[in-house]
Every structure is written in C-alpha cells, then in structure tokens.
Amino acid sequence: MLRRLGGALDRDALLTAPADVRPYECDGLTGYRAVPAAVLLPRSTEQVAACVRICHDAGVAYVARGAGTGLSGGALPVAGGVVICLARMTRVLSVDVDNARVVVQPGVTNAAVTEAVAIHGLYYAPDPSSQVVCTIGGNVAENSGGAHCLKHGFTTHHVVAATLVTALGEVASLGSAVADTPGYDLLGVVVGSEGTLGIVTEVTLRVLRRPRLVGMLLAAFDGVEAAATAVSRIIAAGVLPAAVEMMDRLTREASEQAVHAGYPDCEALLLVEVDGIEAECLAQLGECREICEAAGAVEIRVAETAEERALMWRGRRAAFAAMGRVSPGYYVQDGVVPRTRLPEVLHGIAELSASYGLRVGNVFHAGDGNLHPLVCYDPAAAGEAERALELAGRILDVCLAAGGSITGEHGVGRDKACAMPKMFSGAALTVMDRVRSAFDPSGLCNPGKLLPTPRLCGEVPGFHRVHPVEAAGLAERW
Amino acid sequence: MTAAAVSGAVAAGIVGNSFVRAAAAGDAVGGVVPSLVVSPATEEEVAAVLAWASRDGLAVAACGGGTKMAWGAPPRRCDVVLSTLRLAGVVEHEPGDLVCVVRAGTPLADVQALVGVHGQRLALDPPHGVAATIGGIVATGAWGPLRTHYGTARDLVLGCRFVLADGTVGHSGGKVVKNVAGYDVAKLLIGSLGTLAVITEVSLRLHPVARASRTVVCGPLPPADVAAACRAVVAAPVVPVAMVALLPEGTVLVQVEGTEAGVAAQVEVLGSVAPLSRVLSDAEATAAWEHARVLAWGGDDASDAADAVASVAVPRAHLDALITVLGTEATRAVVLPSLGIAAAQGDHIVALRTWAASLGGHAVLHRAPPDLASLAWPAVADPAVTLMRAVKQSLDPAATLSPGRHLGGI
Numbered sequence: 001m002l003r004r005l006g007g008a009l010d011r012d013a014l015l016t017a018p019a020d021v022r023p024y025e026c027d028g029l030t031g032y033r034a035v036p037a038a039v040l041l042p043r044s045t046e047q048v049a050a051c052v053r054i055c056h057d058a059g060v061a062y063v064a065r066g067a068g069t070g071l072s073g074g075a076l077p078v079a080g081g082v083v084i085c086l087a088r089m090t091r092v093l094s095v096d097v098d099n100a101r102v103v104v105q106p107g108v109t110n111a112a113v114t115e116a117v118a119i120h121g122l123y124y125a126p127d128p129s130s131q132v133v134c135t136i137g138g139n140v141a142e143n144s145g146g147a148h149c150l151k152h153g154f155t156t157h158h159v160v161a162a163t164l165v166t167a168l169g170e171v172a173s174l175g176s177a178v179a180d181t182p183g184y185d186l187l188g189v190v191v192g193s194e195g196t197l198g199i200v201t202e203v204t205l206r207v208l209r210r211p212r213l214v215g216m217l218l219a220a221f222d223g224v225e226a227a228a229t230a231v232s233r234i235i236a237a238g239v240l241p242a243a244v245e246m247m248d249r250l251t252r253e254a255s256e257q258a259v260h261a262g263y264p265d266c267e268a269l270l271l272v273e274v275d276g277i278e279a280e281c282l283a284q285l286g287e288c289r290e291i292c293e294a295a296g297a298v299e300i301r302v303a304e305t306a307e308e309r310a311l312m313w314r315g316r317r318a319a320f321a322a323m324g325r326v327s328p329g330y331y332v333q334d335g336v337v338p339r340t341r342l343p344e345v346l347h348g349i350a351e352l353s354a355s356y357g358l359r360v361g362n363v364f365h366a367g368d369g370n371l372h373p374l375v376c377y378d379p380a381a382a383g384e385a386e387r388a389l390e391l392a393g394r395i396l397d398v399c400l401a402a403g404g405s406i407t408g409e410h411g412v413g414r415d416k417a418c419a420m421p422k423m424f425s426g427a428a429l430t431v432m433d434r435v436r437s438a439f440d441p442s443g444l445c446n447p448g449k450l451l452p453t454p455r456l457c458g459e460v461p462g463f464h465r466v467h468p469v470e471a472a473g474l475a476e477r478w
Numbered sequence: 479m480t481a482a483a484v485s486g487a488v489a490a491g492i493v494g495n496s497f498v499r500a501a502a503a504g505d506a507v508g509g510v511v512p513s514l515v516v517s518p519a520t521e522e523e524v525a526a527v528l529a530w531a532s533r534d535g536l537a538v539a540a541c542g543g544g545t546k547m548a549w550g551a552p553p554r555r556c557d558v559v560l561s562t563l564r565l566a567g568v569v570e571h572e573p574g575d576l577v578c579v580v581r582a583g584t585p586l587a588d589v590q591a592l593v594g595v596h597g598q599r600l601a602l603d604p605p606h607g608v609a610a611t612i613g614g615i616v617a618t619g620a621w622g623p624l625r626t627h628y629g630t631a632r633d634l635v636l637g638c639r640f641v642l643a644d645g646t647v648g649h650s651g652g653k654v655v656k657n658v659a660g661y662d663v664a665k666l667l668i669g670s671l672g673t674l675a676v677i678t679e680v681s682l683r684l685h686p687v688a689r690a691s692r693t694v695v696c697g698p699l700p701p702a703d704v705a706a707a708c709r710a711v712v713a714a715p716v717v718p719v720a721m722v723a724l725l726p727e728g729t730v731l732v733q734v735e736g737t738e739a740g741v742a743a744q745v746e747v748l749g750s751v752a753p754l755s756r757v758l759s760d761a762e763a764t765a766a767w768e769h770a771r772v773l774a775w776g777g778d779d780a781s782d783a784a785d786a787v788a789s790v791a792v793p794r795a796h797l798d799a800l801i802t803v804l805g806t807e808a809t810r811a812v813v814l815p816s817l818g819i820a821a822a823q824g825d826h827i828v829a830l831r832t833w834a835a836s837l838g839g840h841a842v843l844h845r846a847p848p849d850l851a852s853l854a855w856p857a858v859a860d861p862a863v864t865l866m867r868a869v870k871q872s873l874d875p876a877a878t879l880s881p882g883r884h885l886g887g888i
Contacts, residue, residue, distance in 0.1 A: 098795035099818075143658045156662070157633060172861035178839045179791045179819050182856055183885040184674075184866045188632065188665025192658050212715050232574050238597075238686030277715050280740030287737070336654045340574035368656040369575075405657040412659055423659055424649065431648035431873070432661045438872035439865065450660070 001058040002038060005082070008050035013041040013088070024083045027068040027075040028130075032414050036063075036077035040084045045163055045171055045201040048084060052199065053169030055082055061444045064199045066106060066135030070142060071332055072413030074194045074449055084199060086137050092116045093202065101160065101177045102205045106137025110144075113205060122207040125152035128409070129317055140200050143192030145409035147243040147316070150367035151275070152208065154409075156191040163202035164190060167440035177204050189435065194411050195446040197439040211275035214242070215285040216309045219292040220266035220299040224248055224362065227268035228342035230295035231366045234272065235339060237291060239284045244367030245271040250326065251319045251363040251374065258322035261315025264299045270366065271312055319363040320374070327359065327376035329385065333392040334410035335399035339369045348398040349373055356391045358384070370408035371399065396422070412450045418457035420450075484513040484536060484557050492526045493518050497564065505559050507539040508552035508883060509848055512559045515541075519564040521639065521647060521678045528676065529645030531558055532878045538643070539880045540672040542583055542611030546618045548845045550671045551854040554882035562613050565678055568592050570653070576684045577636065577653050582613025582677045589682075598684045601628035603720075603767070605775030613677045618844075619669030622771050623720035623731070626814055631668050634683045638664045640675035643878035653681045666869065673884045674873050688719075688735035693763035694748045696755040697729035701805045703753070704728050705798040708815035710751045716744040722770050723813040725804050730815075731766055774812035774821035776845075785809070786846045788827040792839035794818030803833060828853050855885040 006014045015021050016038050025033045037060075042048045055062045061081040068075055077083050089105035092112070096102070097120045102113055110131040113124040127146035128134055134144070140162065143155045161175035164186075175187035190197050221227040224246070231244055247255065247269045256263055263269055270292065274284045285302065292300055303309040323330045337345045346362065349371075353360040361374040373395050377388035396406050396419060406412070406419050420429060433451055437443070448456055486498040497517040505515055518524045531538045537555035541547060542562050562583035571578040573596040580589055587608045589600055603622030604615050614620075616638070621630045628634065637651025640663075650663035667674055696707055704723050707730050711721060720733040730752065734744040749755055758766060775787055792800050797815055804811040804822050807830055811822035818839070822830070828850060831841040835856070843854045863886050870877075870888045882888075 096793075096795075099793045143662075145656060145658075149656070153633070154656070156665075157629075166861060166865065170861040170864070172865055174862055176838065176840070178793055179817055180789055180840065180842065182840055182842050182858070183863065184670055184869060184888075185632065185665045185668060186862060186865055186869070188668070189661055189663065192662055235576060236574050236686070238688060240685075276717060277740065277744065279743035280717075280736045283737035283739045336652075336656050338572060338575040338577065338654055340572055365656070369654055370656045403652075404654050405652050405659050407659050408654075408656040409658055416659075420660065423652070425647070427646050428649045428660075431642065431646060431663065432650070434872045435661050435663060435666070435869065438868040441868075 001054060001060060004054045005038065005040060005051055008054060009040060009042060009047055013043070015039040015041070024065065024068070024077060024085065027065070027070040027073060029071050029073040029413070029415055032073040032076045034077045034079040036083045037080045038082050040082060041088050042084065042086070043088050045165065048199055048201050049165045049169050049171055051084055052165050052167065055444060056167065056169055056442060059442070059444065061447050063446050064137070064141070064195045066138035067109070067133050069130040069134045070138060070411065070413065071334070072407070072411040072415040074141060074411050074413035076414045078447060086135065086201070089201065096177070097122070099177065100207050102207055104136055104203055104205065106135060106140070106200055106203060108136050110134050110136060110139055113207070117207050121210050123210055124158065124205060124207050126155050126158055129320065136203050136205070137200055140191050140203055141193065141195045142409070142411045145365070145370070147245055147365060150244060150365065151240050151242045156188065158206045159187065159191050159203055160206050161204035162187055162190065162200045164198040165201055166198045167442060167445045175204070194413060194450045196436055196450050198445060213278045213281045214273060214275045214309065215281045216271065216273045216303040216312055217285060217289060218263070218301050218312055219270045219272070219297040220264040221268040221270065221295070221297055222266060224268040224346045225343040226296045227270045228346060228366065230270060230292050230297065231342065232339050233291045233295060234288055235367065237287060239287055241272050241284070241288065241367060242275040243271070243273040244365070245316050246362070246364055246366040247316065247319060248362040250359060250361040251323065254322040254326045254361065255315045255319045257325050259314050259318040261311050263315055266298060271316055316363070323361060323374050323376070329377050329379040331375045331377070331388050331392050333371070333373045333375060333395050334407050335371050335396050335404060336408040337369045337371065337399050337402045337404035341402040342366065342369060345371070345398055345402050349395055352391055352394050352398070356387055358388055358391055360391070368408070369404065393419070414449055417448070417450060417452050420452050486514050488530050489514060489516045489527060489558070492530065493523050501559060507547050507556045507559065507880065508550060508851060510553050510556040512539070512556045514557065515559045515561055517561040517564045521641065524560065524565070524641045524676055524678055525645040525647055527560060528641055528643055528878070532643050532645070532876050535876070536878070537881055538878055540613070540617065540676045542614030543585060543606065543609035545606035545610045546614060546620065549618055550883040551887070552851050552882070553880045556880070560676060562611060569679060573598060576686070577655070577681065578684055579653055579679060579681045580612050581679050583611050586610050586612060586615060593684055594687070597687050599687050600634065600682055601685045602631065602634060603771065605771055607771070612680050616668055616677055616680055617670060617672050623722050623767060623814070626721045626816055627717065627719040628685065632665065635664050635668065635680055636683055637681040638667065638677055639679040640667060640677045642675050643874040643876060648675065651681060655683055671880060671883045673870065673880045673888060675879070690738045690741040691733065691735045692741055692745050693731060693733045693758045693766060694745060694752065694755050695729055695731055695758055695766060696752040699728045699753065701726070701728055701802070704730065705801045707753055708797060711748065712816050714747050714751045716747050720767070721814065721816055723801060723815055724770060724773055725801065725808065725811040725813065731770060733763070770812050773810050776823060785823045786825060786827055786843060786850055787821065787823050788830065788841050788843045789819065789821050790830050790834050790839065790841045791819045792834050792837045796837050799837070803830065831856055858886065
C-alpha cells in the first residue's frame with residue numbers, strides 16, 4: 001500500500017521514517033498520542049482522492065490534519081494508520097470582490113484569508129485565537145468560532161461551498177458560491193463534523209465588508225457575578241456587540257505579567273467591542289457603558305484610538321498562553337451555558353475549584369456563554385493532573401445541568417467522545433452514527449472521534465438503549 | 479397498496495379515535511390524496527405512528543399549517559398525513575437568553591405573540607406567516623424579506639428534536655447559541671420537505687425588537703433604473719435588515735433598525751442615495767412588507783395556488799440581468815438585491831433555470847401547477863446527489879417519508 005501511496009503523490013510527499021512521522025503523533029491536545037504508519041502531504045484534490053481510494057481499498061484508517069492546533073484530539077492519528085496532512089495545499093485560488101467570495105485550499109491559514117482580501121476593504125469574520133496558524137480546513141472541520149462570532153456567526157455561516165473527497169474517494173461539490181443550492185444541505189452537516197465525513201480540499205468563503213467604525217470599552221467589576229449580570233443585560237437590551245469577553249482575577253493577572261495591557265486591578269474584567277455604522281456604534285457604546293455602570297462597574301475606560309483598542313485585545317489574546325506564568329500546567333476546558341446562567345455557573349466552578357484545591361482561571365466569550373475554564377495543576381505533583389482532568393469533567397456537568405453544551409468551539413474529538421452520552425440520548429447518538437455511515441460506510445475516515453464507541457469508552461450507559469417503541473413491540477430496529 | 483385499503487384502527491389505538499380521520503381532497507400532498515390524517519399529541523405518539531406506518535409499508539407526509547403542501551415534486555406515494563398541529567406550544571422561553579424552544583406544530587404567529595410580550599421576535603417572515611407552523615417553516619426552509627440581514631432557518635435554528643421513519647427519536651444541537659457537540663443534523667432537515675424525519679421540537683435564536691425601525695420606499699422606477707438604485711443602497715453606509723425590489727412595479731423597499739440615532743442617520747443616507755425615496759409611516763410600512771410577501775409567494779387565497787412559484791439565485795454581481803430577466807419572464811417577483819436571490823411567480827419561470835445555471839446559479843420550483851410539478855427540482859447527477867441518496871437510505875431505508883418529493887426523486 002505504501003508503494004501505491006508513494007506513486008499517487010509527489011516525490012517528497014510520503015513520510016514513513018519514525019523521526020518524520022513522530023511530529024504528527026498528536027494535535028494541540030498533547031495528552032493523547034498515537035504514531036501513524038505514514039504521513040501523506042498531497043498538493044491537490046486529485047492526490048487526496050487517490051490516497052483515500054488506496055486507503056479504502058486496503059481497509060486502512062486515515063485522519064486529515066491541518067496545522068494541528070485543535071484542542072480536542074480531533075486530528076489524533078490512528079496508530080498504524082495514515083495521516084493526510086493538507087499543510088501543502090496553501091493556495092488562495094480566487095478572490096471575487098463583487099460577490100464577496102474567496103476560494104481557498106484547506107491549508108490556507110485563517111488569517112491569510114483576511115490578508116488576501118484586506119486591500120478591498122473586506123475581511124473574514126470567524127477569528128479563533130489561533131488564527132495566525134490554524135488552517136481553514138481545520139476551521140471547517142471544527143466549525144470554529146472566535147471572539148467575534150457573537151455578532152457575525154461561526155464558520156458554518158461563512159462557508160458557502162466546499163469540495164469534499166468522500167470516503168469512497170469520489171470528489172463531490174457541496175453548496176455553491178450562490179445561495180440556495182438545490183438538495184439537502186450536506187455542507188451544513190459536513191462543517192463541524194470533525195473530519196469524519198470526508199476530506200474537504202477546497203473551500204469557498206463569504207467575506208464581509210469592514211465595519212465603518214469599531215468602538216471598545218473595558219469595565220472593571222469587583223465580582224464575576226456582577227460582570228456576568230452586565231453581559232446578560234447588554235444582550236437583553238437589544239445591543240448586539242461584536243464581542244463580549246470576560247477575564248477573572250487569575251487570568252487577568254497572568255495576562256498583565258505577560259503583555260502589560262494596563263488593565264485595572266479588579267475581580268472581573270469585561271471587554272465589549274461594537275462595530276457598524278458610526279451613529280449606531282456610538283449609541284450602542286453609550287448604552288453598554290450605562291448598563292455596566294448600573295451593574296456596579298468600578299471603572300470604565302473607552303478606547304479612544306485604534307492603538308488603545310489593540311492593547312485591550314492584546315491582554316485578552318495573551319491570556320491562555322500567559323497562564324504558563326502562574327501555573328506549571330493547565331487544562332483548557334470548553335463548555336457553554338445559557339447567558340442568564342453565567343453567574344451561578346461561575347459560582348459553581350469556584351466551589352469546585354475550592355473543593356479540589358486547584359485554581360481555575362476563567363477567560364471566555366461571555367456574550368455567547370462560552371466558558372474556557374483553565375484548570376491549573378502541577379504536573380510534577382503526584383495525581384494532580386488526574387484530579388485536574390476530573391475537575392474539568394465536573395465543570396462540564398455543571399454546564400450541562402444549566403442547560404448548556406460540552407463544547408462551544410473546541411470540538412468533541414477524542415477528548416469528549418465518551419462524554420457525548422451526557423448530552424445526547426442513546427437513540428440520538430445512533431442517528432448521528434447513521435449519518436456517519438451514510439458518508440463513510442467503511443468507518444475508515446477519522447474513526448474513534450466525535451461519537452462514543454464501546455472500544456473507546458467501555459460499555460456506555462444508554463448508548464444502545466432499547467427505544468420505547470421497540471419495547472412496545474411496534475417496531476424493530478432497521 | 480391503494481389508499482382506500484389503509485385502516486385507521488392501529489392509528490386510532492395510538493392517538494385515539496378523535497384524532498384519526500379519513501382524508502379529503504384538501505389534504506393532498508403535491509396533488510396526491512392520502513387516505514388518513516392522523517394527529518398525534520406527543521413525540522411518543524409520533525414515534526408510534528411512524529413505526530406503525532413503516533412496518534405496514536405506508537408512506538407518510540408530515541403537515542403543519544398545510545400552507546406549503548404543494549411544495550416540491552409530487553410524492554410517489556402518500557397514505558397518511560401526519561398532522562403536527564396538536565404538537566403545539568412553547569416548551570421554554572428564557573427572555574434573558576433570547577432563546578425559545580417550541581413544539582413543531584406551533585404557528586409562527588403564536589411564537590411571535592408570546593416572545594413579543596418581552597420585546598423579542600423570531601426574525602423570520604416567510605409566506606403565510608399566520609397559519610404556517612415552525613416545523614413547516616423549518617422543513618421547507620421558507621424565507622421572507624428579513625432574510626436580507628437575519629438569514630433563514632439555517633441561521634436561527636439552534637437545535638431540534640425529530641423522529642425517524644422507524645420511530646427512533648433523535649436530537650441535535652441544544653438551546654445555547656454556540657455549540658459544536660455532535661453532528662448538526664438539523665441542517666439536513668432544514669429544507670428537506672419532511673423526507674428525512676418528522677420534526678417535533680425546535681430550539682430557536684430570537685432577536686430583540688429594535689427600538690426604532692423605518693422603511694424607506696424608492697420609486698416606482700423605470701425597470702432599467704431599479705438595479706442601479708439597489709446597487710447604490712448596497713454600497714452605502716447603511717445596514718438594511720430587509721431590502722427588496724418589487725417587480726414589475728419597480729419599487730425598492732428598504733428597512734433599517736436600531737437605536738433612534740442610528741436609524742435617523744441611516745434614513746438620511748438613504749434619502750441621499752436612493753432616487754425618489756420617501757419614509758413610510760408605520761402603518762404604510764406594515765402594509766408594504768405584507769404586499770412584498772404576497773407578491774413573492776402568493777397570498778393565502780387558494781386562487782393564488784394556480785401560479786408557479788420559484789426561487790432563483792445568481793451571483794449578486796449579475797443583479798442587473800436578474801432584474802431584467804424577471805421583468806420579462808415572471809409575472810411578479812421580489813428580489814433580495816444584496817444576496818442575488820429572488821422569489822418569482824409566473825408560467826415561464828421554469829425557463830429561468832437554464833439561464834440561472836449559465837451564470838452559476840440555480841432555480842427551484844417550490845410550487846407548481848400539476849403540469850409543471852415534476853420539474854420542481856433541476857435534473858442533477860453528481861457525487862453530491864449520491865451522498866444525498868445515501869443519507870436518505872440510511873435515515874429512511876423503506877422510503878416511508880414523502881418519497882419522491884425532494885431532489886432527484888429522493
């Protein structure tokens with residue numbers, strides 16, 4: 001099979017030496033590792049399709065990979081399987097300014113899309129914090145978000161068409177640059193499918209006109225609950241900010257040490273950005289300011305210049321990495337709760353933190369209730385990493401009890417596959433499995449991700465529960 | 479199996495005698511008259527009805543308000559219409575979260591009334607907005623002028639519950655605005671015309687009713703000037719929540735929303751860029767938008783159903799051509815200029831399909847008189863359609879749900 005793969009690719013595009021394949025053993029979630037037998041570096045849709053056909057014929061599992069920045073183990077290889085790395089497919093294929101469309105290969109980075117259209121006053125809205133390195137292919141797989149998706153939507157709202165190499169090695173065109181493609185919205189289910197329904201090799205993106213004005217304020221509160229209340233009131237008042245971000249004391253202090261954004265000393269810091277036409281922006285900013293004051297903000301600063309705004313963002317963007325300064329190890333959790341439940345959920349997280357004796361920092365997309373608790377631990381202390389993981393899992397339980405989700409943007413991947421039954425009934429998971437088999441009947445396309453299997457998770461309670469209709473003798477399972 | 483052979487006894491055992499009745503001509507799905515109409519009141523009853531129908535080889539079509547049962551191609555078979563009207567009511571509405579969860583048979587008007595009390599709305603204004611149910615709107619992907627800014631059901635559905643033909647109850651998404659856990663199965667169901675599952679509950683993103691809203695009308699303009707006026711508005715520093723060009727009358731309606739200050743500034747800009755423009759009173763604006771919806775899709779009057787209704791989409795750079803072609807080939811049309819989309823009525827609109835395809839676009843005949851109904855979908859054969867068939871086969875292997883109503887006879 002390796003010889004056939006080599007024949008389908010460019011001369012230097014098949015890696016098999018242990019030292020060459022080792023760097024692909026994990027993605028951004030380094031706790032899970034598996035060494036693939038081969039790493040393929042195709043340059044075209046045709047090469048990807050040829051490789052998939054060869055894997056399919058040989059019955060070998062394969063995993064597509066972009067920059068490997070994912071945080072849920074979605075690009076974790078199958079041991080002894082094949083990694084199809086799209087990092088060499090980095091061309092921007094076309095820019096259509098009149099129709100605000102850009103066609104790119106999957107290895108193009110998120111930031112490069114905006115770079116390609118900036119000269120025309122356009123930009124690509126989804127902005128995951130890894131945007132300088134993460135690729136569009138990975139964004140499509142994960143339905144990536146970012147700070148600005150509160151107003152402008154997620155990847156799924158900006159991908160209008162994609163070329164999909166199916167699990168049978170055929171090339172399918174999903175969606176189109178024009179709205180309302182006839183037929184089922186296959187693209188809608190492929191975006192966010194974490195590479196389990198095929199491999200996307202070309203993507204058509206919608207780009208937006210740069211807003212006329214961007215305004216920003218920061219508000220300091222003496223408690224996270226007061227800040228969370230302000231967030232709820234802003235949204236309920238009808239203001240739809242471009243972004244609403246929150247940092248608690250621990251993450252703010254870490255960020256200050258790292259980049260000196262000059263944030264005020266406080267328990268909770270709120271960053272609110274608005275964009276749009278001038279009059280609307282200024283009115284919204286004024287309203288946000290009043291709401292923050294009424295909610296008990298102890299200090300409010302409005303960015304007067306683009307530089308001040310950039311500095312406010314720099315502290316926020318640096319927060320994850322800066323945690324390394326205050327803790328030798330940390331686990332990034334990703335959960336979602338309804339906005340109105342933020343105060344009680346943050347309180348619940350604080351209680352868990354106290355009972356485990358582990359610090360938890362909170363820096364997150366408050367506007368859409370997407371939490372990123374950073375669970376701090378010392379890898380050198382016996383058993384602490386395990387307790388941190390357990391605490392992170394308990395946080396998801398708190399999110400679910402509040403009516404939320406186990407992941408808002410990092411994906412299920414390998415990491416949370418066994419947590420899926422906490423959120424979905426056994427029947428709902430079998431339906432998803434039926435969708436998966438429609439696309440990938442052989443089960444070779446990124447297996448072991450997204451859905452729980454007995455092999456991964458042991459016997460999962462509920463996964464193969466008998467449906468009441470079956471129990472009543474009204475139906476047999478197909 | 480002939481329609482007359484279907485006994486209602488089993489269905490009556492599930493939902494009760496009062497909620498099974500013999501079908502009449504008015505229950506037809508794309509012209510095919512079923513034999514029974516069954517009205518389950520719970521998701522469990524939906525599951526039981528579907529399981530019975532699958533087991534007995536009966537074909538089922540789901541029906542909400544019944545306003546779009548003529549959409550799509552005629553089904554190959556239809557024995558039972560499953561009415562969702564008893565699956566009604568709002569399950570949950572947390573105003574602070576701008577999210578509501580409603581049962582599929584809830585009329586859109588009821589949802590708007592309930593959330594309207596809290597100064598909120600579902601930003602969907604599809605045709606037949608009074609009788610149409612949430613489940614039907616999602617299953618047809620129906621839209622109105624607000625699509626300009628708020629998109630369609632695709633942009634507003636956060637999650638849903640549904641029942642497959644074999645009675646399996648599935649769900650996807652949730653009731654939070656951001657969520658990437660599991661496959662977004664709801665995307666497959668939106669616009670699927672009930673061919674994959676029966677939707678039982680939908681979780682929706684709401685928007686606050688803006689404090690200020692104005693509609694500016696410009697025109698009537700000569701046909702040749704409509705596109706230029708539209709382009710001037712699209713290029714201007716305004717963010718319309720709805721913008722339509724009405725044909726053949728040659729008027730353009732633009733609605734802006736937001737704060738008083740923001741709306742006033744936008745109205746001023748519109749006054750300077752849009753020719754022959756005038757701000758409408760609130761009452762005039764309400765009437766104008768209702769007129770636009772009827773012009774696009776036809777009213778609730780049955781006589782409107784005689785006309786074919788299509789949606790046409792082309793790259794928006796071809797707006798001038800779109801407006802010109804619709805001016806001659808359609809009897810009436812509503813164009814969303816910023817998106818390059820139109821809803822059009824008329825006897826010749828099937829001819830637009832080839833034209834749209836030549837520009838990289840497409841046309842779908844949503845509703846058609848009997849002689850055209852088989853042309854609802856374009857003829858396509860490519861790997862994407864193979865995947866669509868595989869999805870149908872996997873979720874509804876016995877072809878129980880409205881077989882033949884969707885693209886490619888799916």
